[in-house]
Amino acid sequence: MSPTVTIAWSLIGVASVVGFVLMLLPTHKVSIERRRIGTDAHGSGVSRAANAATGAVEKFLAGRGNSFSAILEEAGVTIPLKELVVIVFSACMALFAIGLVMGQPLLGLLMALVTPVLARLWLSMLAGRRRAKFESQLDETLQMIAGSLRAGYSLPQAMGTIGQEGSPPTSLEFARVTNEVRVGRSLNEALSDVCDRMRNEDFFWVTQAISINREVGGNLADVLDGVSKTIRQRAEIRGQVKSLAADGQLSAVIMIALPFAVAGFLAIASPKYISQLVADPIGWAMIGAGLVMMTIGTLWMYKMIDLKF
Incomplete structure (x- = not known):
């Protein structure tokens, strides 16, 4: 086994253990030191390591404002911020290590960078539902x-x-x-x-x-x-407006998803045909231009169907 794979599996193990322990720790109860004066809470080495990690994160977040805590309050998440940060960081390490095991370090790095963004989107979705x-x-x-x-x-x-x-x-x-x-x-x-x-x-x-x-x-x-x-x-009135705008919203979703659906179909039906697009720098330039124009069109359609009253 190569050193890279060994390091990757070690990262996966550490991240999994720390994240699992943090999710099992009771976060809604008062600590034993406060409930029993003079009692020192003893735990396993893994628990002490998880507590040390959360303590370090808490010190790092101290004095940096309460904007992150406000996001958790809006989403109705009861997990303390310090523990959530450690869990997300552990997931980033695990995904990066998985990329190393698969022999795709760039893919692992991309997954690790996307994980905090997905966590933030998840909190926004919970806040919106709430x-x-x-x-x-x-x-x-x-x-x-x-x-x-x-x-x-x-x-x-x-x-x-x-x-x-x-x-x-x-x-x-x-x-x-x-x-x-x-x-x-x-x-x-x-x-x-x-x-x-x-x-x-x-x-x-x-x-x-x-x-x-x-x-x-x-x-x-x-x-x-x-x-x-x-x-x-x-x-x-809001319900009537939504029902009248539903047709335009569905059309916008179909128009946005159509290029990706066609590209996926061509990648499956004729890989050689679609591979010519990514084999040449001109193809990448066309893809970039298409993404820019699709972004502008998406924002334009969103403004058209986002009715205010």
């Missing part, structure tokens, strides 16, 4: 708050009820608001943070209505009923 679910639950949430207010609850108590009886992610966000208010933070600031995480325009108007009502008074239940009715009407 925001969409929050938006779909907003009408029901406002009705529950209005009903609680009419039953004699205060606004913080009504929000606490949502945190206990609602569905995630709305229940998690309102439970967080309730806990922040209990420790002394103002309600307006806590709701503003929810707006920043959810990026929901309708909920922004809800927070504005609540803020104005707390200053000038009035029947907040009736105000929330009116806002809920407006949100339902906006949702109906």
Whole structure:
């Protein structure tokens, strides 16, 4: 076995063990040192190595702002940032080592570089799904708050009820608001943070209505009923717009995927024919020009079908 393959298998082993241990470690519990004063937590050598790796990453991330933590909060991921960074780095090492084992170091390097990008896209996808679910639950949430207010609850108590009886992610966000208010933070600031995480325009108007009502008074239940009715009407219009734009979106997807589908078919049906395109520098220039024009056309079509109202 060559030294390169040996190093590759060693990287695969180390990355797999570290990532597996980090995924098994209980991250939502208080450490044993805090639960039992004077008790020193002992673990296996692999656990201590994983903790040392996460500690080094935590020191590296310290003082670099909380933008990465905000991304995890928006996505609803409970894994600590330091552990997620170590897991992604371990995956990069494993993929690079797999490329070395296959005798394709450039492919391994490419997979290692793409892994953090895919992780970021995965977090963005989770955040988008979480925001969409929050938006779909907003009408029901406002009705529950209005009903609680009419039953004699205060606004913080009504929000606490949502945190206990609602569905995630709305229940998690309102439970967080309730806990922040209990420790002394103002309600307006806590709701503003929810707006920043959810990026929901309708909920922004809800927070504005609540803020104005707390200053000038009035029947907040009736105000929330009116806002809920407006949100339902906006949702109906949004659904109609999506249905009318679905034809254009499908046409755009087909036009974007067609060149790649044709290229894949030719690569299978006639490899010699398509190989002439990549065997000459002029062919690579044509491919680059085609990608640039496809990118411009994709952005153009996206702007045409992305209707704002």
